[in-house]
Amino acid sequence: xxxxxxxxxxxxxxxxxxxxxxxxxxxxxxxxxxxxxxxxxxxxxxxxxxxxxxxxxxxxxxxxxxxxxxxxxxxxxxxxxxxxxxxxxxxxxxxxxxxxxxxxxxxxxxxxxxxxxxxxxxxxxxxxxxxxxxxxxxxxxxxxxxxxxxxxxxxxxxxxxxxxxxxxxxxxxxxxxxxxxxxxxxxxxxxxxxxxxxxxxxxxxxxxxxxxxxxxxxxxxxxxxxxxxxxxxxxxxxxxxxxxxxxxxxxxxxxxxxxxxxxxxxxxxxxxxxxxxxxxxxxxxxxxxxxxxxxxxxxxxxxxxxxxxxxxxxxxxxxxxxxxxxxxxxxxxxxxxxxxxxxxxxxxxxxxxxxxxxxxxxxxxxxxxxxxxxxxxxxxxxxxxxxxxxxxxxxxxxxxxxxxxxxxxxxxxxxxxxxxxxxxxxxxxxxxxxxxxxxxxxxxxxxxxxxxxxxxxxxxxxxxxxxxxxxxxxxxxxxxxxxxxxxxxxxxxxxxxxxxxxxxxxxxxxxxxxxxxxxxxxxxxxxxxxxxxxxxxxxxxxxxxxxxxxxxxxxxxxxxxxxxxxxxxxxxxxxxxxxxxxxxxxxxxxxxxxxxxxxxxxxxxxxxxxxxxxxxxxxxxxxxxxxxxxxxxxxxxxxxxxxxxxxxxxxxxxxxxxxxxxxxxxxxxxxxxxxxxxxxxxxxxxxxxxxxxxxxxxxxxxxxxxxxxxxxxxxxxxxxxxxxxxxxxxxxxxxxxxxxxxxxxxxxxxxxxxxxxxxxxxxxxxxxxxxxxxxxxxxxxxxxxxxxxxxxxxxxxxxxxxxxxxxxxxxxxxxxxxxxxxxxxxxxxxxxxxxxxxxxxxxxxxxxxxxxxxxxxxxxxxxxxxxxxxxxxxxxxxxxxxxxxxxxxxxxxxxxxxxxxxxxxxxxxxxxxxxxxxxxxxxxxxxxxxxxxxxxxxxxxxxxxxxxxxxxxxxxxxxxx
Numbered sequence: 017x018x019x020x021x022x023x024x025x026x027x028x029x030x031x032x033x034x035x036x037x038x039x040x041x042x043x044x045x046x047x048x049x050x051x052x053x054x055x056x057x058x059x060x061x062x063x064x065x066x067x068x069x070x071x072x073x074x075x076x077x078x079x080x081x082x083x084x085x086x087x088x089x090x091x092x093x094x095x096x097x098x099x100x101x102x103x104x105x106x107x108x109x110x111x112x113x114x115x116x117x118x119x120x121x122x123x124x125x126x127x128x129x130x131x132x133x134x135x136x137x138x139x140x141x142x143x144x145x146x147x148x149x150x151x152x153x154x155x156x157x158x159x160x161x162x163x164x165x166x167x168x169x170x171x172x173x174x175x176x177x178x179x180x181x182x183x184x185x186x187x188x189x190x191x192x193x194x195x196x197x198x199x200x201x202x203x204x205x206x207x208x209x210x211x212x213x214x215x216x217x218x219x220x221x222x223x224x225x226x227x228x229x230x231x232x233x234x235x236x237x238x239x240x241x242x243x244x245x246x247x248x249x250x251x252x253x254x255x256x257x258x259x260x261x262x263x264x265x266x267x268x269x270x271x272x273x274x275x276x277x278x279x280x281x282x283x284x285x286x287x288x289x290x291x292x293x294x295x296x297x298x299x300x301x302x303x304x305x306x307x308x309x310x311x312x313x314x315x316x317x318x319x320x321x322x323x324x325x326x327x328x329x330x331x332x333x334x335x336x337x338x339x340x341x342x343x344x345x346x347x348x349x350x351x352x353x354x355x356x357x358x359x360x361x362x363x364x365x366x367x368x369x370x371x372x373x374x375x376x377x378x379x380x381x382x383x384x385x386x387x388x389x390x391x392x393x394x395x396x397x398x399x400x401x402x403x404x405x406x407x408x409x410x411x412x413x414x415x416x417x418x419x420x421x422x423x424x425x426x427x428x429x430x431x432x433x434x435x436x437x438x439x440x441x442x443x444x445x446x447x448x449x450x451x452x453x454x455x456x457x458x459x460x461x462x463x464x465x466x467x468x469x470x471x472x473x474x475x476x477x478x479x480x481x482x483x484x485x486x487x488x489x490x491x492x493x494x495x496x497x498x499x500x501x502x503x504x505x506x507x508x509x510x511x512x513x514x515x516x517x518x519x520x521x522x523x524x525x526x527x528x529x530x531x532x533x534x535x536x537x538x539x540x541x542x543x544x545x546x547x548x549x550x551x552x553x554x555x556x557x558x559x560x561x562x563x564x565x566x567x568x569x570x571x572x573x574x575x576x577x578x579x580x581x582x583x584x585x586x587x588x589x590x591x592x593x594x595x596x597x598x599x600x601x602x603x604x605x606x607x608x609x610x611x612x613x614x615x616x617x618x619x620x621x622x623x624x625x626x627x628x629x630x631x632x633x634x635x636x637x638x639x640x641x642x643x644x645x646x647x648x649x650x651x652x653x654x655x656x657x658x659x660x661x662x663x664x665x666x667x668x669x670x671x672x673x674x675x676x677x678x679x680x681x682x683x684x685x686x687x688x689x690x691x692x693x694x695x696x697x698x699x700x701x702x703x704x705x706x707x708x709x710x711x712x713x714x715x716x717x718x719x720x721x722x723x724x725x726x727x728x729x730x731x732x733x734x735x736x737x738x739x740x741x742x743x744x745x746x747x748x749x750x751x752x753x754x755x756x757x758x759x760x761x762x763x764x765x766x767x768x769x770x771x772x773x774x775x776x777x778x779x780x781x782x783x784x785x786x787x788x789x790x791x792x793x794x795x796x797x798x799x800x801x802x803x804x805x806x807x808x809x810x811x812x813x814x815x816x817x818x819x820x821x822x823x824x825x826x827x828x829x830x831x832x833x834x835x836x837x838x839x840x841x842x843x844x845x846x847x848x849x850x851x852x853x854x855x856x857x858x859x860x861x862x863x864x865x866x867x868x869x870x871x872x873x874x875x876x877x878x879x880x881x882x883x884x885x886x887x888x889x890x891x892x893x894x895x896x897x898x899x900x901x902x903x904x905x906x907x908x909x910x911x912x913x914x915x916x917x918x919x920x921x922x923x924x925x926x927x928x929x930x931x932x933x934x935x936x937x938x939x940x941x942x943x944x945x946x947x948x949x950x951x952x953x954x955x956x957x958x959x960x961x962x963x964x965x966x967x968x969x970x971x972x973x974x975x976x977x
Contacts, residue, residue, distance in 0.1 A: 021270050021295065022161075022162070022165035022269075022270050022271075022295075023165065023270065023271050023272070024161045025161075026160045026161050026163070026164035027164075028164075028217070028220075029164035029165045029167070029168045029273075030064055030065075030164055031067075031071065031216075031217075031220070032168055032213045032216070032217050032273060032275075033058075033061070033064060033164075033167065033168045033171060033213070034058060034064055034065060034066065034067040034068075035067050035071060035072040035075065035212055035213045035216040035217075036168070036171060036172065036209045036210065036212065036213035036275070037054050037057055037058055037061075037067065037171070037209065038054060038067045038069075038072045038076065038209070038212060039054065039196070039205060039208070039209060040053045040054040040057050040132070040135070041135065041175065041176070041179065041191070041194060041205055041206075042128070042131050042132060042135060042185075042194070043196075043205060044102045044194055044195050044196075044197075044198050044201070044205065045102060045103060045125070045128060045131060045185065045194075046103075046128035047090075047099070047198070049128065053128070053132045054066070054067075056132065056136060057132075057135065057136060057139065060136040060139045060140050060143070061139060061143060061167060061171070062143060062153065062167065071216055071220075072212055072213075072216050074215075074219065075211070075212045075213075075214075075215035075216040075219065076212050077424065077426055078211075078215055078227075078387065078424065078425045078426040078429070078681065079208050079211035079212045079215060079426065079681050079682060080196075080197070080208070080426060080680070080682070081426040081427065081429055081678070081679075081680025081681055081682065081683070083197065083200050083680050083682070084197060084199070084200070086411075086415050086418055086420070086422060086665075086668065086672075087199050087200065087648075087652070088662065088665055095660050095661055095662055096661075096662045096665075097655075098199060098652060098655075098656075098665075099198075099199070100198040100199050100201075100649045100651060100652055101198070102195070102198040102201075103122065103125055105649065105651050106119065106120035106122050107119055107120070107201060107649055107650060107651075108120065108190075108193055108195065108201050108202070108742070108765075109200070109201050109202040109642075109646060109647050109648070109649065109650075110202060110642060110646065110647075110741045110742070110767070110770050111202040111203055111640075111642060111647065111677070111682075111683045111686040111687065111767075112634070112640055112641060112642055112683075112686070112687060112690065112769050112770050112772065112775065113641055113642060113646075113741050113769065113770020113771050113772055113775070114641040114642060114643070114646055114770070114771055114772055115646075115741050115755075115770050115771050116646070116755070116756075117201075117646070117649075117650060118741075118742055118754055118755060118756065118757070118758050119756065119757040119758070120187075120190060120757075120758060120759075120760060121757050121758060121759040121760075122186060122187070122760070123186050124186075125185050125186060126185055131184060131185045134182070134184045134185070135179065135184060138175075138178050138179065138182060138184070139175070142170065142174070142178065143167070143170075152166060152167065152170060152296075152297055152298075155297040156297070165273070165296065166292075166295075166296035166297055166298070168273060169273070169274060169292050169296050169298065170296070170298055172206070172210060172273075172274060172275055173274070173282075173283065173288075173289075173292055173298065173301060174298055174300060174301065176191050176192050176206055177300070179191040180192060180762060180763065180764060181747070181762055182762075183761075183762045186760060187760050188760040188761045188762045188763060188765075189744055189745070189760060189761065189762065189763040189764045189765035190760045190765050192204065192206075192764050192765050192766065193742075193765045193766075193767070194206075196208035196209075196682065198649060199648065199649055199652050200647055200648050200649065201649055202642070202647045202677075202683070202686065203680075203682035203683060203685065203686045204686070206283075207682050207685040207686060207689065208682050210275035210685070211275070211681050211682060211685060213273070213275050214227075214272070214273065214275040214276045214323045215227050215323065217272060217273065217275075217276070217325075218276075218323055218324065218325045218326070219325075220325075221325040221328070222325035222326045222327050222328065223327050224326045224327050224386075226325075226326035226327075226386050226387065227323050227324070227325065227326060227386070227387055227425075228323070228324050228325070228326045228329050228384045228385060228386045228387065229278075229321060229322075229323065229384065229385055229387065229432055229433060229436045230321070230322050230323075230324045230329055230332060230333060230382060230383070230384040230436075231319065231320075231321050231382060231383050231384070231436050231437060231440045232264055232319065232320055232321075232322070232333060232336050232337075232380065232381075232382045233318060233319040233380070233381040233382065233440060234257065234260060234261060234264070234318045234319070234340065234378060234379075234380060235318070235378070235379045235380075235381065236378075236379070237257065237318050238798070239462075240253055240256075240257060240377075240510075241253040241254050241257060242791055242794050242795065242798075243461040243462050243511070243791055244461065244514070244790050244791055244794070245460070245461060245502075245505070245789070245790055245791070246539065246540075246790065247537065247538065247539055247540055247543070247709075247711075247721060247790065248518070248537045248539075249461075249511075249514055249515060249790070250711060250719075250790060250794065251314075251537055251709075251711045252514050252515070252517050252518060253514050254314035254711050254712040254719070255314045255517075255527060255530050255712075256347075256513070256514065256517060256527070257314065257318055258287075258314035258315060258316040258317075258712065258714065259287065259314075259316075259343075259526055259527055259530075260340050260343065260344060260378070261316040261317065261318055261319075261320060261340075262285075262287040262288070262316050262526065263339050263340050263342075263343040263344075263526075264320065264336040264337070264339055264340045265277055265282070265288075265316070265320055265322075266291060266339065267335055267336050267339040268322050268324075268332075268336070269282075269288070269291065271335075272322075272323075272324070274288065274292075276322045276323045276324065277320060277321075277322050278321045278322060278323060278681075278684060278685060278688060279319075279320060279321040279635070279684075279688045280315075280316060280317060280320060280688060280691065280692055280714070280715055281685070281688040281689040281691070281692035283689060283692060284692060284693070284696050284697075285315060285316070285692070285696070286313075286315065286529060286696075287315075287316070287526055287529065288301075289301035290526060290529050291526075294524075313530075313700060313710045313711070313712060313713055314530075314711065314712035314713070314714065315692075315695055315696060315712070315713055315714055316714060317714035317715055317717060318714075319440075321433075324384070326386045329382075329384035330384075333380075333382040333384070336380075336382075337380040337382075340378070340380070341375075341378065344374060344377075344378065345374055345375065347513055347517070347520070347521070347527075348370050348374035348509060348513055349370070350520045350521075350522075351370075351509070351512055351513045351516055351517070351520050352366070352367065352370045352509075354516060354519065354520050355468075355491065355512070355516075358491060358494045358495060359487070359490045359491050359494060360490075360494070363470045363471055363487075364471055365469065365470060365471035365472075366468060366469070366470060366471075366487070369466065369468055369469075369508075369509055370509045372452075373454075373465055373466075373508055373509040373510055374509055374510070374513070376451045376452070377451070377510055381440060382440070383436050383437075383439040383440040384436060385432055385435050385436040385439070386432075387425035387428070387429065387432050388425065388428040388431055388432045388435070389423070389424050389425050389427075389428055390412075390423050390424070390427075390428070392428060392431075393409065396428070396431045396435065397409075399435060399438075400431065400434055400435060400438065403638050404430070404431060404434045404636055404637070404638060405431050407637070407675065407676055407678050408427060408428065408430060408431060408678050408679075410675075411427075411672065411675075411678055412427055414668055414671050414672060415668065417664055417667075417668065418664060418665070418668060426680065426681065429679065429680060429681045429684070430636060430637040430678060430679030430680075430684075433635070433636060433637075433679070433684065434636040434637075437632065437635075437636065451464075454466040456469065456478075457469070457479065457506060458508075459506065459507050459508035459510075459511050460504075460505050460506055460507060460511075461507060461508070461511040461791070462507075462508050462510055462511055465508035465509075465510060465511075466508060467488075467506035467507055467508055468487055468488075468506070468507065468508065468509060468512060469485065469486070469487045469488075470486050470487045482503065482504045482505070482506055483503065485506065488505075488506050497519075497591075498591055499571075499590050499591055500515060500516075501515075517531070518531045536564070537709070538566075538567075538709055538721070539567070539570060539786075540621055540721070540786040540787075540788075540790065541570045541571075541573070541574045541619075541786040541787075542566055542567060542570040543621040543708075543709065543721050543722070543723065543786070544618065544619050544620055544621035544723070544724070544785075544786040545566075545569070545570055545573065545614070545618060545619075545786075546621075546707045546723040547618070547707075547723050547725055547955060547958060547959045547960070548607075548612070548614055548618045548958075549566050549569060549570075550707070550959070550960045551607070551612055551958070551960050552569070552603060552607060554960045555607075555610065557603050557606050557607065558603065560599055560602075561596070561599055561600070561603070562596065564590070567590040568590065568592050568596050568600055569600050569603060569604075570590075571590050571591075571592045571600075572592060572596075572597060572600035572601065572604070573600075573604070573614055574786075575592075576604075577619070577787075612958075617724070617951060617954055617955055618955075619785055619786050619787075620724045620783050620784060620785055620786065620817075620951075620955075621721060621722070621723060621724060621783070621784065621786055622721065622722045622723065622724050622726075622727030622781055622782065622783045622784075623719075623720075623721055623781070623782045623784065623793055623794065623797040624708070624718070624719070624720045624721070624722055624727050624730060624731055624779060624780075624781050624797075625718065625719050625779065625780045625781075625797050625798060625800070625801045626716075626717075626718040626719075626731065626734060626735075626777050626778065626779045626780075626801070627716060627717055627718070627777065627778060627801060627805070628691075628715070628716030628717075628738070628769075628776075628777045629774070629775075629776045629777060629778055629805065629810040629811060630774050630776075630810070631715075631716055633774065634687065634769075634774070634775065635684065635687060636679065637676075637678065637679025637683075637684075639772065639773075639774035639775065640676055640677050640679065640683075640772070641770065641771060641772025641773060641774070641775055642676070642677040642770075642772075643673070643674050643675060643676060643677055644669070644672050644673050644674070644675060644677055645673045645674055646677070647677045648673075653669075653673065656669040656673070657669065657670070657673065686767065687769070689767060690766075690767040690768055690769050691715035691716055691769070692715065693743065693766035693767055693768065694715070694716070694737065694738060694768050694769070695713040695714060695715050695716075695718070696713070697743070697745055697751065697764075697766060698734075698737040698743060698751060698768065699713045699718055699734055699737070700713065701749070701751055702730055702733045702734055702737065703720045703722065703730060706722060706723075706726035706729060706730045706733075707722065707723050707726055708720045708721060708722030708723070708726065708727075708730060709721050709722075716738070716777060718734065723955065723959070724783045724951070724952060724955045725952065725955035725956045725958075725959045726956075726959070727781050727783065728781065728813075728815065728854075728857075728858075728952060731779040731781060731813055732831065732854065734777070734779075735776070735777050735779065735831050737768060738768060738769055738775075738776070738777045739768070739769065739770060739771050739775060739776065739777075740753045740768045740770065741753075741754075741755065741767070741768065741770040741771070742754040742755070742758075742765060742766070742767060742768075743765075743766045743767070743768055744758070744761070744763055744764070744765055744766070745763050745764040745766060746761060746762070746763040747762055747763050776810060776811035776831075777811075778801060778804040778805045778808070778810050778811060778812060778813065779801065779804060779812075779813035779814075780797050780798065780799070780800030780801030780802070780803070780804055780813065780814050780815075781797070781800065781813060781814070781815040781816070782796050782797040782800055782816050782818060783815070783816065783817045783818065783948075783951070783952075784796075784818045785818070785819070785820040787820075788818070788820075796816070796818070796824075800814040800815070800816055800826070801814070803826075803828065804828065807828070808828045808829075808830065809830065810830075811830050811831055812828065812829050812830030812831050812833065813828070813829065813831075814826060814827075814828045815827045815828070815948060816948075817947065817948045817951055817952075825944035825945075825947050825948055826944060827857065827944060827945040827948050827949075829852075829853040829854055829857070830853075831852070831854065832852045832854075833852055833853045833854075834851065834852060834853070835851070835853060835856065835926075835927035836895070836927070836930055836931065836932055836939065838895045838896065838939070839895050839896060839898055839899065839926050839927065839930055840895075840896040841899060841923045841926060841927060842923055853927060853928065853931075856923075856924035856925075856927040856928055857928060857945060857948075857949050858949075858953075859920075859921070859924045860872075860921065860924050860925055860928060860945075860946060860949040860950075860953070861949040861950060861952050861953025861954075861956060862953050862956070862957070863917075863921045863924070863953070864877055864946070864949065864950040864953055865949070865950045865951065865952070865953025865954035865955075865956070865957055866953050866954070866956065866957030867957050867958070868957075869957070871906075871914065871917045871918060871921055872906050872909070872918070872921050872925070873906070873909035874950060875909070876905060876906065876909045877943070877946040877947055877950050878947065880902075880905070880925075880929070880943050880946065881943045883905075884941060884943075887901075887929070887941050888941050891930045891939045891941060892939070895930060895939065898926045898929075898930055899919075899922045899923045899925075899926040900922070902922040902925050902926055903918060903919050903922035905922075906918045906921060906922055906925075925946065928942075928945040928946060928949070929941055929942055929943050929945065929946065
């Protein structure tokens with residue numbers, strides 16, 4: 017007997033699935049007969065009844081938004097015909113980007129009947145089993161209540177994967193993007209069908225027969241994640257927050273279905289795949305996580321958006337909060353039980369602390385709004401900025417002369433979303449802090465919460481030193497992973513949950529998915545040493561060491577660092593025995609003899625934070641770069657503009673064709689899925705190939721740690737990937753940008769956000785010493801990200817090198833920012849052919865720091881600061897002479913250098929040090945960038961070639977023309 021936590025009403029799930037399949041997946045391949053093919057597919061799924069048009073028609077119209085009613089349908093008269101034959105003109109357009117569409121190079125496509133038969137055959141195999149392999153129905157024999165939700169989620173999450181992997185009709189990865197409407201092929205049939213099923217279910221469950229948008233938010237975020245001593249604390253805190261968001265989403269999946277979650281996209285999410293694998297028998301989803309680069313990464317943001325029945329918003333929000341709180345308290349109870357087992361006793365005050373601190377930590381915020389319609393026009397004009405409602409209202413007004421004018425909830429979807437998000441933002445300004453002031457000795461990480469202790473007895477010292485604290489001395493004596501705690505460290509219940517989660521979460525707990533390799537999570541010391549450790553491995557000097565030799569060597573070097581402070585513990589990273597210490601010493605000595613000792617620059621690592629610019633405005637539809645011309649099928653757009661086309665449509669589209677595409681529900685779903693594809697696939701691939709460790713990637717919000725040598729490269733590649741349109745991920749895990757004409761193959765055709773004036777991502781990078789307190793380092797990295805967004809004008813980065821002695825030096829630039837025109841520089845040249853400031857930065861790094869390629873004296877980079885009065889005079893009165901002056905200085909410091917190379921370096925140095933001050937037109941002199949570039953260039957010059965750097969070329973588009 018299976019126990020299911022899904023809504024125990026099989027008729028609900030069966031009707032939902034019927035509404036979902038009102039259009040079959042292959043509708044775009046042949047529109048005539050698609051309703052019959054839908055009925056046949058429902059029959060293959062177990063004899064489900066055909067959908068009732070009265071149940072789904074209104075939802076279908078809302079899901080389509082304003083996309084379809086203003087487009088003519090099929091007519092034998094070419095002056096009125098709006099139909100597009102996808103097989104004759106297979107084009108996909110982008111819902112967000114201004115860039116061109118892609119043309120699919122299809123081979124011989126089977127007939128519609130053969131394609132439909134192939135789909136049914138795959139479905140029958142998966143549902144009923146095949147060749148001795150049990151099917152989904154076998155798992156849920158005689159349990160229709162459990163089988164019905166499993167079957168629905170199979171269709172929504174698995175079927176597209178199966179069609180792509182079987183390369184049905186030769187479409188391969190296109191099955192992930194197969195359009196809902198061939199006339200406007202910028203969103204998929206899956207997104208449209210999911211919206212129809214979710215809206216239909218809301219109408220069914222609502223007494224008012226309406227659907228509402230609900231936004232739910234968990235806080236505090238940085239207070240929880242950022243209070244960390246070890247990188248693993250930070251990673252674990254991110255995972256726990258992501259998991260708590262999942263627990264709220266899980267409630268919606270159980271009670272309504274995964275189709276009700278609009279943001280973030282649940283397609284490909286590791287925890288959702290785990291859930292559906294465990295409870296719905298969709299084992300292919302669960303198995304896929306074992307090889308995913310993103311399987312151990314926090315991928316859910318702390319906010320999600322869903323569709324719920326109108327009238328049930330408050331009840332639903334309370335239930336979401338209760339589900340999250342219950343999961344959190346259960347983890348706390350498991351942690352407390354684990355601690356009690358370790359110390360061999362239970363204590364009343366210890367339990368009271370856990371109950372008090374865990375119960376009062378999280379705050380939940382929510383806002384909801386029914387989908388607005390024409391009756392709300394005056395209200396939204398008062399409450400919202402004109403930029404939000406102007407486009408939709410103009411479109412509605414202009415469409416009045418057409419047979420089916422734009423109206424209803426679909427036309428006002430973007431306005432509804434903006435209103436509910438604005439209400440949420442306003443509500444979060446008022447903090448409802450329910451935490452009482454805590455007594456006693458405070459936690460080392462959460463300084464406002466009492467550290468754990470046993471109950472006091474008469475005469476007990478109520479302010480003991482850490483070594484004499486009864487609880488902590490007992491716990492640490494019995495705790496075997498000595499590297500988990502400093503001798504002086506005392507933590508609260510909240511901090512202990514973060515520190516011990518990797519040991520407490522059972523394999524069948526959702527967090528168990530992440531903690532399979534928690535012991536291998538790098539420390540800041542190990543991350544700083546990545547390049548040096550790679551060189552150890554390249555030389556084969558790790559042969560006699562254990563499997564976790566990198567940690568052992570990092571621990572040895574941490575212990576023997578010349579500037580070690582007494583407050584820093586010897587077991588900071590891992591435990592190391594005397595025999596292992598001897599072996600590590602031999603390796604270090606051998607590397608020194610080979611001319612490669614551990615130098616000061618080898619003890620620095622990088623924290624990379626990235627965040628999408630103007631994301632709120634994008635998801636509200638304000639900054640969509642797509643126009644109706646770029647969203648429509650190009651053949652149809654040309655036809656609508658012909659003077660011979662039916663006048664009322666031609667006149668309407670003359671007004672609208674070059675205007676911004678309006679945010680429809682399916683476009684919102686496409687944005688959500690694009691952010692998911694970016695975070696779950698592209699970002700992990702880039703971080704992994706560059707030797708880093710991804711901590712979280714929740715849509716456009718990214719945190720990773722990397723070697724100092726690769727952090728800037730990672731940031732640039734991620735920024736480039738963010739602005740790509742279409743991405744192909746093959747079955748081998750390689751990713752390539754797609755443009756122009758493309759021949760489909762098995763895999764996944766995915767979206768990123770594409771190009772647009774307001775579509776960009778910013779970065780903050782801190783290069784810090786491995787012994788800098790992590791919480792302070794993370795705070796500074798966030799400050800740098802804020803600087804990149806506010807002071808730097810977004811679409812770029814703020815990079816700081818913080819040396820242990822001498823303070824920080826900061827360099828800011830936008831991704832493609834050119835040198836100041838007044839310098840009158842020649843073409844600076846670059847591997848990317850752009851000649852941007854970042855290209856100059858990289859070139860100066862090679863010229864000053866790379867062994868064998870050095871063409872500028874290292875000391876000159878420092879000495880230029882002493883020439884500041886003269887340099888400032890030049891850039892004030894004759895900036896065009898700066899490069900010539902610098903060339904003379906470089907020539908004097910390196911008389912053996914190539915003159916042409918030195919002249920080129922002088923141009924690049926001039927571009928870096930003479931910069932426009934952000935916000936003004938004034939030039940200012942800044943030599944900090946040279947010191948930072950030299951440091952990174954030195955690290956890059958010693959980085960061994962691992963063979964991975966070119967394995968995922970997101971920057972090179974595939975164009976088969």
